[in-house]
Amino acid sequence: MFKKIFNSFLNLIYNEKCLVCSCAKTDELLCKSCSKNVYYLSSFAQRFYKEIPIFCATKYCETTKILIQKLKFSHKKNASIPLAKILYNYFLKLNLSEEYIIIYPPSNQLKSAIRGYNHMYLIANVFSNLTNFEINKDLIKKTKLTKPQYQAKNRHLNIKNSFKINEKHIDYLKNKKLLLIDDITTSGATLEEIINVLFEAGLYNITCLIISKAGC
Ligand SMILES: [Zn+2]
Structure with a gap:
């Protein structure tokens, strides 16, 4: 009361x-x-890429759409809180008892500079507070400017060779479990490209956890 x-x-x-x-x-x-109105998906991996499980917490619905748009385009930084909670609610359903290091896709430096923040860092930060998992902020670097994925005709081509791994973290992360989080997946091109560069760096222990799956 x-x-x-x-x-x-x-x-x-x-x-x-x-x-x-x-x-x-x-x-x-x-x-x-x-x-x-948030429709949670089942606690099974929606798909695998190179045997890496990709879990999606929800269907892309009006609620997640508005929250993501407000966070990305309307400077509503506090939209990261309910989005991270949605991710956390789903994560609890998975009953994964391991300790993870949270990683997330980098945004273009230009985009981050214009927006003033990387929206995925804000979500990762709240999620880290809820789980007590460590965050690695700069394992994955963006190497070139790309069109936003939703504007690209060929999403795989658009994102190809646009990430690299910050080598200084590799030794520390070799035996750790990585939790790659993202806000939305459509074609999966971004996730697949990041998994490719992580594999090239010898980092194979990866689980993907996405807030919303579009097109389902
Ligand atoms: Zn409401």
């Missing part, structure tokens, strides 16, 4: 609203009704 009153009080001060439907009858960034 006290917590509820306290949260309502905070709402009055910060004018917190649901990021998706803008209703103010909540003390969360995602209200109960919008949370219910």
